[in-house]
Amino acid sequence: MAFAPEQTYRSPGFWRRLRSGNLTEAQLGFMLLAPAALVLALVMLWPILQVLWQSLHFERLNLPARGRPFIGLEHYRRMLWGTDMMWDLQHLLGWRLLGLAALVAVVWAGARGFLTRTTAIAGAIVIVLVAGLAMGFHPSPDGRWGDARFWNAFSITLLITVASVVGSFLIGLPLALLANVPSRWRWLVRIALLIPWAMPRVLVGVMFAWLFNSTNGVVNDVLRRLGVEGPLWLARAESAVWATNITIVWATSAFVGLILLAGLQSIDDSLYEAAMVDGASPWQRFWCITLPLLRPSIAVALIFRTLTAIQTYDIPYAMTRGGPGRTLETLGIYVANTTNSLNLGYAAALSVALFGMSLAVTVLYLRWIYADD
Amino acid sequence: MRRTLIALAALGLLAAGFAQTQLRVFIGGQQRPDVIGPLLEQFNAANPDIVASFEVGGATSDVQQQYLNTVLTSRSGDLDIFLIDVVRPAQYAASGWAEPLNQFFPSEAAMMTYLEDFLPGPIEANLIDGTLYALPAFTDAQFLYYRSDLLEKYGFEPPTTWDELKMMALTIQQQEGDPNLQGFNYQGFQGEGTICTFLQVLWSAGGNWVDDAGNITLTTPEARRTMAWYDDTLASGITVQNIAEMSTDLSRQQFQAGNVAFMLNWGYAWAHFQGSSPQETVVAGKVGVAPLPAFEGFDSATCIGGWQWAINPFSSNKAAAWRLLEYLASPETQRVLAVQASNIPARQSLYADPDVLAAAPHFGAFYDVIIDARSRPVTPFYNDVSQAIRFPMNAFFARQLTAEEALREMQQGVEEALDF
Numbered sequence: 001m002a003f004a005p006e007q008t009y010r011s012p013g014f015w016r017r018l019r020s021g022n023l024t025e026a027q028l029g030f031m032l033l034a035p036a037a038l039v040l041a042l043v044m045l046w047p048i049l050q051v052l053w054q055s056l057h058f059e060r061l062n063l064p065a066r067g068r069p070f071i072g073l074e075h076y077r078r079m080l081w082g083t084d085m086m087w088d089l090q091h092l093l094g095w096r097l098l099g100l101a102a103l104v105a106v107v108w109a110g111a112r113g114f115l116t117r118t119t120a121i122a123g124a125i126v127i128v129l130v131a132g133l134a135m136g137f138h139p140s141p142d143g144r145w146g147d148a149r150f151w152n153a154f155s156i157t158l159l160i161t162v163a164s165v166v167g168s169f170l171i172g173l174p175l176a177l178l179a180n181v182p183s184r185w186r187w188l189v190r191i192a193l194l195i196p197w198a199m200p201r202v203l204v205g206v207m208f209a210w211l212f213n214s215t216n217g218v219v220n221d222v223l224r225r226l227g228v229e230g231p232l233w234l235a236r237a238e239s240a241v242w243a244t245n246i247t248i249v250w251a252t253s254a255f256v257g258l259i260l261l262a263g264l265q266s267i268d269d270s271l272y273e274a275a276m277v278d279g280a281s282p283w284q285r286f287w288c289i290t291l292p293l294l295r296p297s298i299a300v301a302l303i304f305r306t307l308t309a310i311q312t313y314d315i316p317y318a319m320t321r322g323g324p325g326r327t328l329e330t331l332g333i334y335v336a337n338t339t340n341s342l343n344l345g346y347a348a349a350l351s352v353a354l355f356g357m358s359l360a361v362t363v364l365y366l367r368w369i370y371a372d373d
Numbered sequence: 374m375r376r377t378l379i380a381l382a383a384l385g386l387l388a389a390g391f392a393q394t395q396l397r398v399f400i401g402g403q404q405r406p407d408v409i410g411p412l413l414e415q416f417n418a419a420n421p422d423i424v425a426s427f428e429v430g431g432a433t434s435d436v437q438q439q440y441l442n443t444v445l446t447s448r449s450g451d452l453d454i455f456l457i458d459v460v461r462p463a464q465y466a467a468s469g470w471a472e473p474l475n476q477f478f479p480s481e482a483a484m485m486t487y488l489e490d491f492l493p494g495p496i497e498a499n500l501i502d503g504t505l506y507a508l509p510a511f512t513d514a515q516f517l518y519y520r521s522d523l524l525e526k527y528g529f530e531p532p533t534t535w536d537e538l539k540m541m542a543l544t545i546q547q548q549e550g551d552p553n554l555q556g557f558n559y560q561g562f563q564g565e566g567t568i569c570t571f572l573q574v575l576w577s578a579g580g581n582w583v584d585d586a587g588n589i590t591l592t593t594p595e596a597r598r599t600m601a602w603y604d605d606t607l608a609s610g611i612t613v614q615n616i617a618e619m620s621t622d623l624s625r626q627q628f629q630a631g632n633v634a635f636m637l638n639w640g641y642a643w644a645h646f647q648g649s650s651p652q653e654t655v656v657a658g659k660v661g662v663a664p665l666p667a668f669e670g671f672d673s674a675t676c677i678g679g680w681q682w683a684i685n686p687f688s689s690n691k692a693a694a695w696r697l698l699e700y701l702a703s704p705e706t707q708r709v710l711a712v713q714a715s716n717i718p719a720r721q722s723l724y725a726d727p728d729v730l731a732a733a734p735h736f737g738a739f740y741d742v743i744i745d746a747r748s749r750p751v752t753p754f755y756n757d758v759s760q761a762i763r764f765p766m767n768a769f770f771a772r773q774l775t776a777e778e779a780l781r782e783m784q785q786g787v788e789e790a791l792d793f
Contacts (some may be wrong), residue, residue, distance in 0.1 A: 061446060062467050062753040063793060121648070212614040235615035237773045278640075323563030323619050325768025341756040342437060344446075 002053025048355065055348035062342045077350035080146045102127045107364075125162055150350065151335040152326055157357070158315075158318065160245060160330060161309040168305055169248035169298075172256025177290075179257065188308050191260070197254035208247040209234060212319075237327040244316050244328055251315065252308070256301045263297025266289070274319045296369070302364045310357050331357070376621035394693040396425040398457040398542055398701075401413040401440070402432035406682065412709060416700050421719070423693050434458040434565060438643060440525040444505035445470045450687040453694040454701070456680045457500050459513075459748070460755050462506045467753035470682040471506040477695045490720045494677040494746045501751075506683060508702035509711055509719030513678030514746040515569055517627060518636045518646075518738070521606045522551070533673070535574070537634055538666050542611040545634045555610030558627055558636040561770035562620040567763040568749060569676035570637065576674035576747060577667035582787065583750070583764070589791070591762075591784040598668065600769065607770075617771035627762045637665065639678055643735055662735055665741045678748035679719065680731040709738065719741065754790050761786025 017023050023031065047355075055075055059068045103124055110120025114262035179189040196204070211218045212233040231239040268291065275285050313332035316322055322329035329337070331354045338347040374451050396401050406429050413425045431437035438461065440449045445468070445538055457465065478484040484505060488496050495509035517538075520530055532538040542556025560566035572582065580595025590596070596768055605611035606776075613619075619627075627633050628653055646652070646660045664673040682701050684694045700706060706722055710716040712732040717739060723729050724740045750758045769779035787789040 060793070061442075062464050065469055067625070205388075209618075213618065215613055232615045236618035236771055237768075240771075320618070321563040321766045324771030325563070325764050325773050327768075327771075329775070337760065340435070340442070341754070341760070342442070342464070 012108065029071045035234050051351050051355075054345060055352050057345050059345040059348075060343050068345075071156065071345075072153055075346050078147055078346070079150045079349055099127055111367070121368070125166075149326060149329070149334065150331075150353070153329050153331045154353075155311060156241075156328060157312065157331045159241070160248065160312050161306060163245045164248040164252060164309050164312075165302065165305050168252040168256045171249060171253035172301070175257035175259055176260035176264055177221070177252060179261050190261075192256045192290045193257045195252050195254070197258060200249060201252070201314035202318045204247060204251045205315040208250070208315075212243045212247075233307065235324065240320055240324055240327055247319065248309070248315050249313065252305060258307060259304075260294060260297050260299040263294045266295045299365065299369045303362065306361050306365070307358055310361065311354065375542075377410075381769075392422065394423045395691050395759070396423055396453045396690060397451060397698055398427055398697070398721060399437075399444075399452045399781050400427055400428040401434075401437040401456065402429050404456060405710075405716075408710060412706055413692055416697060418425050420696065423697065434460075444642070445685070445687070448687050449718045450685060452685050453688040454682055454684055454698060457507065457683055458679060459495060459509075459677055459679045461758070462499050462681060462683070463501060463751045464753040464755055466501045466504065466506050469686060470683075471681050471692075472686040472688070472691055474505040474508070474684070474695070474698075475503075482488050485719055490722055492550070492719055492721060492743060494748065495679055495681065495719050496742070497656065498677070498748055498751060499681055500792055507681035508698060510680045510701065511707065511716035511717045511747075512604055512743060513640045513717055514743050515637050515639055515665065515676045515678075515695065516675070516742055517663045518638055518642060519661045519663065519664050520656065522659040523634055531661060532635075532666045534669050535577070539605065539609060539611055540747055541632055543609060543751050543774055546611065548576050550701070554631045555613050555627065556614065556635065557606055558624050558633040559616070560619055560621050560624055560637070561616035561767060562623075563767040564620055565759065565762060566621040566765070567766050568759050570603075571599065571766050572747075572749060572761060573637070573674055573676055574602055574666055575663065577671055579668075579671045589784055589787045591787060592780050597776065598652050598694060600780060617767055626652060629656060632645060640717050640739065641715070662738050662742075664745075672744070675742055677743075677748050678718070688777075742753060750787075752791065754793070758787055758791035761790050 014023075014027060017027065018031075056070060056072060057068050058066060058071045058074075060066065074168065096210070099138040106120050107125045108128060109115045110117055110124075115123070175189070175193060179186060179193055210216075212220075214220055214230065214232040214235055217233070223230035233239045233243045253308055271293075272285055273288050275289060310331050312330045313336065316330055317333055317336075322333040328341065331350065335347055335350045335354060338350060388499045398409070398413065400406060403618055409427055413427060414478055416425055417423065424719065430440045430666060430671065437456075438458065440499070441455060441457070443454075457471075460741065475481070475484060476573070476700045478487065481503075482724065488505075492512055495512050499505060499507045499509065517531065523543060524531065524541070527541070527544060529541050529544075529547065530745065532541055539558060546556045548556055548790055559570050573579065575596060577597040580590065580599070582591055584590050605612060621638065624633075624638055625645060627643055628638070628642070629650065643660070643662065645652070646654055647658050648654050648657050665675050667673045682698050684691055684698060688694055702719075704720050705721060707716075707718045707720050708728060711718045711723060711726075711729045715733055717736060718724065718726075730737055749755070752758055765774055765779040765782040765786070768774040768782075769776060774782065
């Protein structure tokens with residue numbers, strides 16, 4: 001019997017396999033995933049597309065007579081460039097563009113391998129921070145640079161993201177290490193890890209607003225007993241930024257700690273034993289074993305933390321409603337305020353900006369995780 | 374046989390269900406569901422063809438509005454009647470979110486006669502270009518609360534001018550020697566109360582946010598005088614430096630703890646001071662209520678508050694809803710709300726009502742303030758206008774903007790909000 005030429009062999013089609021109950025494992029997998037994928041597409045993809053579409057329309061519910069005309073990218077122009085500075089070069093040389101250019105350069109250099117990844121990420125963070133501080137957290141008196149309120153919300157969102165992600169990592173990692181040390185009191189540390197994580201964010205915000213109240217709060221009372229006159233926390237812009245970030249770090253370090261704890265427990269003890277036999281110091285063991293093996297957990301913790309930080313709404317809203325003035329009006333709060341003013345078209349455009357920020361961060365992190373593969 | 378009987382009974386129930394009109398009323402958690410519930414049951418007993426029930430959502434004006442935004446944007450008829458804040462009817466009228474009520478009266482004249490018993494302020498808010506969009510449920514205003522025991526001790530009468538208030542507050546603070554005693558407390562936080570903080574003093578200086586020709590007038594000498602007065606409250610020390618974090622209820626709690634001599638606040642605070650409150654009160658029997666002071670030579674003014682009943686235009690039971698609305702806005706219902714929930718009546722006749730005065734003797738004193746209460750900007754863009762005024766005001770109290778910068782931002786913000 002002659003060998004059948006390879007190309008004449010045809011695997012039975014999907015529908016035939018389905019009828020005969022003879023699916024390959026991969027096909028079966030896709031079949032089983034299909035309902036979930038369909039539901040996800042319906043409840044996530046469809047609304048995202050709808051918001052994108054809505055952002056291209058004028059829609060204000062208190063101006064129903066105007067209808068819902070298609071206005072193209074008008075909302076984005078208003079948000080990013082405003083009305084009269086499109087061609088104004090002097091403004092294009094502002095801080096934002098410089099910052100953005102530097103950011104692009106650093107990311108590009110990092111991706112091309114001219115800089116190590118760590119340097120590139122640290123550089124990007126520094127640029128973002130400097131640009132955010134230079135742009136100010138104060139509503140600009142002349143709204144010539146696009147929507148001043150949007151840029152204010154953008155910079156405060158960036159600041160909260162950087163400060164609270166770094167802060168929660170720096171607090172969360174030692175907490176996880178502490179919770180992993182075999183001791184009689186380990187259960188206590190673990191409960192302390194769980195409580196802030198389990199508390200509703202709005203409740204945390206209200207609670208800390210009381211703690212930080214400048215006349216009746218615990219924080220200033222403690223400071224007064226130590227002989228220091230505390231700041232007017234939530235009643236002044238600079239200290240309100242601190243108070244809010246401290247609160248967010250308190251509420252979110254526990255989450256980072258829990259994820260890192262799970263990572264720590266998956267590290268094989270024999271590695272440490274071998275290192276000890278070789279005479280490695282505790283610091284060397286941490287730097288050369290713990291940290292590298294913890295990297296996947298760190299990545300997961302950072303991604304989730306950054307995404308929730310970009311969407312921050314609850315704690316600043318509960319503490320100061322985004323005040324004083326607009327100091328802590330994050331993008332999330334701005335979207336809500338615009339929606340409540342019934343300007344649905346512009347609110348959709350702002351949501352798309354928020355979505356874009358989240359997407360950009362996710363892509364960056366994913367590249368970082370898969371960089372070694 | 375038995376099966377047939379059950380089927381027949383089920384059919385009968387179904388038929389009865391169809392014959393009755395179901396009405397759904399939406400209120401907030403702050404509007405005393407415990408009092409509204411029995412009122413609806415009473416209505417159902419008297420109207421066997423209607424079954425009215427209610428739904429509670431949100432406990433602040435903002436949150437209740439957010440819920441209604443969702444319901445009405447989707448043009449849902451699930452709710453038939455809802456309660457809205459006095460600042461909303463203009464927006465509801467523009468958006469087509471409230472059923473015009475003129476159709477339920479035999480004539481315009483009959484409608485105007487029906488409305489005569491209501492206070493002029495709330496009617497002004499609900500009657501837009503001759504079309505009636507809602508009926509007042511109850512009203513509210515800001516009052517000057519003062520510690521009657523302290524005023525008596527130093528031989529003061531309630532102040533009628535801001536200068537008098539400052540002098541009295543300073544004297545009381547100095548004589549009492551208590552570092553925790555605040556002379557004058559008001560709302561400087563970033564919420565809705567702060568627009569009233571600004572407007573009330575502006576009005577009492579003879580100014581307004583807009584002139585008769587429709588120009589925004591927030592950088593006028595009157596507006597500067599308003600800001601100078603608030604600067605002075607902070608500089609002279611009669612007001613605490615953290616006023617930027619003072620919300621409505623925080624104000625109320627500070628006064629209730631005995632830490633404040635004079636305070637601006639809404640009507641709800643009174644019942645708390647008398648002991649109907651989750652917090653302990655040390656000021657029961659030591660509180661007086663007066664109209665807000667004004668600048669020398671000008672009239673006192675206060676912000677109007679309160680809630681209105683409106684019919685959902687997407688409801689399919691409007692005729693039945695109107696019967697319920699009439700009942701909810703009736704003197705009998707408002708009497709119950711006044712006696713059991715301390716809601717300030719929107720009907721003038723109830724201020725002389727013996728039952729109401731027996732339960733809430735202070736309503737007699739409230740009347741003089743309430744009758745002159747003025748509306749916050751009446752516009753479909755209220756939310757934008759409100760943000761354009763209270764955000765800079767809050768930044769001013771946080772010493773982030775100077776008086777001049779804050780006024781410039783308000784002027785620009787309100788102009789932008791109304792330029793559509």
